[in-house]
Amino acid sequence: MKAILSTQNKYIKTLLQLKDKSRERKKTGLFLIEGVREVSLAIKGSYEIDTLLFYADLFSKAQLDDLQLSLEQTNNTEHSKRVPEFPANIIEISKDVYEKLAYRSTTEGLIAVAKSKPNLLKNLTFKTEAPLILVAEAPEKPGNIGALLRTADAANADAVIIANPKTDLYNPNIIRSSVGCLFTNNVVTGSTQEIIDFLKSKNINIYAAILQESVAYHTQDFTKPTAIVVGTEATGLSEDWRVNATQNIIIPMQGEIDSMNVSVAAGILIFEAKRQRNFK
Incomplete structure (x- = not known):
């Protein structure tokens, strides 16, 4: 599992652009989702998650496994709407990186990079x-x-x-x-x-x-x-x-x-x- 510790990381700087600029969200077709409930609802709403980032002091690897299990159970439920597969790209981030990316001051340590829908x-x-x-x-x-x-x-x-x-x-x-x-x-x-x-x-x-x-x-x-x-x-x-x-x-x-x-x-x-x- 990859880890990013520095706020100066090139990928993190890209994510900050997604957080702050509508132009970047429209150009890339990507956006950020913060929070366990929000990420879960996005996946169940058939939004494709490109990457999950988590800060282990707030959102443990065990919780990450539980999230994956709950989504797999949703997919296995009869008559349920098929949700996208759990993202393969998972990154552990440091406290500094998490605080830089997080929009809210009190959240659960989970941020997703998701693909937007055309909404036509x-x-x-x-x-x-x-x-x-x-x-x-x-x-x-x-x-x-x-x-x-x-x-x-x-x-x-x-x-x-x-x-x-x-x-x-x-x-x-x-x-x-x-x-x-x-x-x-x-x-x-x-x-x-x-x-x-x-x-x-x-x-x-x-x-x-x-x-x-x-x-x-x-x-x-x-x-x-x-x-x-x-x-x-x-x-x-x-x-x-x-x-x-x-x-x-x-x-x-x-x-x-x-x-x-x-x-x-x-x-x-x-x-x-x-x-x-x-x-x-």
Whole structure:
């Protein structure tokens, strides 16, 4: 097993570029995952792991063996989705190297180098006849994107579509704030017009959370193929959604302000859809 002890190692410098620069992640098709749960979810979500790095004082070789065993058992379970093979490239790293690579101050000593997916809208398919989709237009804050992904995972949504993304999906802030839900959701990106055209071609009803020409969200039938579309708190949704929506919807506000955090609004709307579907 290889060991890297110096932060000046050429490979470690390459990994630091992946950690800090979206351009490098896009150019190489690689990104970093930090944490045992996140790495496990990525592998189970069919992400290919190129390399595992571990700091033995926090993540022992015995834990590494346990992780490998659990993934092998997942593959041996009847009807389970086949996950990629455990990576052959495993590197033990020093405390200095780990602290340089780690994004969080308190983690379990495990970092993976993974291969990104294309996340293309044209590849999106559904397993159900009445899919429930969460669409978010131009979310800027990685924390909000992470929260949206957690909401979609909790509701077992069929897909999350990011329109006009302002940051790449493999930003370490998104992975951290989603607690690995980036890997548990079916996530794709596209332009607003591409997404509208896609939804219409699939006969999916579009419910846009927008003030103009709207009705209260709970008056609508979300049991049919449904896309719930939310925008940013600052600017809301673009005009294209207003004019192309099956129905514009609003969450009635009873306080002094007229808006709420996008992830909170998405949670209210998507779980109303789940309630109507008897949480199926």
